[in-house]
Amino acid sequence: NFMLTQPHSLSESPGKTVTISCTRSSGSIAGSYVQWYQQRPGSSPTTVIYETNQRPSGVPDRFSGSIDSSSNSASLTISGLQTEDEADYYCQSYDTRTVIFGGGTKLTVL
Amino acid sequence: EVQLLESGGGLVQPGGSLRLSCLASGFTFNTYALAWVRQAPGKGLEWVSGITGSGDNTYYVDSVRGRFTISRDNSKNTLDLQMNSLRADDSALYYCAKSSSWDWTDALNLWGQGTMVTVS
16 A cells, blocks of 8 residues: 655745645555545545645635646645634545555644 | 544553544545544654545555555445554554545545544
8 A cells, every 4th residue: 555645844924835645655646536635623624626636615715726747746735824714634545445645744733 | 523533552562463543423424535644743744545435446555565455445435444553653643534535645635633643
């Protein structure tokens, strides 16, 4: 199985843009869709990006997803940061029948 | 209301068993794959097991294969996880989650509130 590696933590100021990376250890990042989940403290995860770059209804267009095949990574970019974006973010992908989550990134907005 | 409601968690001794249940409402239950995802205190998410809408196909993470069994009853809109030979490292909050399609590898677009399992 492969691993998905995320930065442990990031911090940025309100109004700025932040990018969270998710690097796949083996196999092509483009070979399987990537999902991104947001988990606020004390709450269950919710989807902010699915199928690599699609936004569920209700998720602001400040959230966007992409991949970079050269670095075998996926990215979640949040622009116009708001204090409510402070949360843990997890990428997720799959291989054959196995679903893999990244270790999560704690985003602090201060 | 579209929701998933887990139950069955608790404190169990190492080597013991526990059965988790998840009651679904508000959507066509047998159309979607379901999964169990766990989160140890202060840790990240770990996918545990998945099952297709029909219940014909299941899959497990290596660490639980042979000890855990996922099943569903489409007549009752319930998902279960039978957990045997429990170990301390199985201690976690267990979430029931609904896939966006018939395949558990697709996005999990509905999550329950979780049920806590403590093995000690």
